[in-house]
Amino acid sequence: xxxxxxxxxxxxxxxxxxxxxxxxxxxxxxxxxxxxxxxxxxxxxxxxxxxxxxxxxxxxxxxxxxxxxxxxxxxxxxxxxxxxxxxxxxxxxxxxxxxxxxxxxxxxxxxxxxxxxxxxxxxxxxxxxxxxxxxxxxxxxx
Ligand SMILES: [Fe+2]
Ligand SMILES: [Fe+2]
Numbered sequence: 001x002x003x004x005x006x007x008x009x010x011x012x013x014x015x016x017x018x019x020x021x022x023x024x025x026x027x028x029x030x031x032x033x034x035x036x037x038x039x040x041x042x043x044x045x046x047x048x049x050x051x052x053x054x055x056x057x058x059x060x061x062x063x064x065x066x067x068x069x070x071x072x073x074x075x076x077x078x079x080x081x082x083x084x085x086x087x088x089x090x091x092x093x094x095x096x097x098x099x100x101x102x103x104x105x106x107x108x109x110x111x112x113x114x115x116x117x118x119x120x121x122x123x124x125x126x127x128x129x130x131x132x133x134x135x136x137x138x139x140x141x142x
Contacts, residue, residue: 003028003113009121011128012135013064019057020120026050027112034109040101043108047093050112054089058082061124068131078123085115 005021026049033042061082065075088111095104 003031003116009125011124012131013128016057016061016064016124019053019060020124023053023057023120024116026053027109027116030105030109030112034102034106039105039109043096043101043105046105047089047096047108050089051093054082054086058086061127065127068134070127070130074126074130078127081119081123085119 003024005024010017030046033039092108
């Protein structure tokens, strides 16, 4: 499966969009590495990049939710998904340090596809839709 970010996935905040685009690029890079049979050697670096990305992106998203007054329970539920993703990623890092790299890479690819579909294109876009609605109202729309 090929992952490509599209402007249709925008959450209305440029920095977050750029970060989502980068995430999709990493997912795509892992998929390509698997298809080319070099996932085992790429896995370590992809996990490193994902770990840095996760810490920065989740913090940025949390800041934007608070700054824009995103309500509860949506914010808390969203942050729980971030925590779970970070824990999952830590688990993959441990397994990569100990196990069959190609198997770990292929399971990581499935997990990333699942995150992209359920979180980035689900939970994150719900925040984006809410934000668009707020801006519309603030601009005097109905
Ligand atoms: Fe996100
Ligand atoms: Fe998120």
